[in-house]
């Protein structure tokens with residue numbers, strides 16, 4: 001069994017819990033409150049900014065152009081394409097995308113971003129791929145399952161979202177898995193254990209991100225944001 005297949009197997013209960021989560025089920029049946037969609041987009045916009053920066057940190061650890069190109073393509077993808085599913089949520093919530101940008105991070109978004117930043121700062125290239133992988137992998141599986149199980153028509157409010165994630169053929173997940181499986185061959189047992197740990201924690205944080213949006217999670221004590 002390849003390392004990536006081993007990781008997917010261990011994470012199976014988390015992948016299933018994510019699919020069963022009421023926010024994901026809300027995408028399936030078109031039943032989400034405007035505030036939940038707005039909270040998700042506000043937090044995800046900042047999450048994607050952090051993701052782009054982490055790809056930049058990954059590039060700084062690459063030894064060859066092929067790896068650099070892989071991450072560079074993903075930066076462009078986030079900047080130019082990952083905006084489509086956000087626009088879908090904004091349209092359903094009847095808000096302008098620009099109005100949802102620049103908000104402070106919720107506790108869970110903060111935790112997830114800090115987890116990825118720590119690994120990007122301290123880890124090897126293999127550890128960085130392991131920490132980033134649950135992001136595309138969980139969304140790809142959600143998209144594919146919703147596409148087959150819901151098979152939405154154009155009148156479905158989240159038709160665009162489901163097709164965007166479900167229809168990816170040239171998947172970054174496949175590329176990351178292949179690269180991780182190569183890198184693990186040269187890794188020590190300690191590094192391999194760290195890769196697994198980072199991957200599983202990111203899977204848990206993917207679940208928590210949906211939960212954060214669904215429950216409109218915020219800090220226990222609200223602070224006034226002082227604009228300079």
Ligand SMILES: Cc1ncc(C[n+]2csc(CCO)c2C)c(N)n1
Pocket residue numbers: 044047048051074077078082134135136137139172206209
């Ligand atoms: C919390 C959270 N997790 C995953 C994604 C999906 N996603 C974000 S960046 C990217 C491309 C990776 O190169 C994908 C698939 C999201 N939007 N928000």
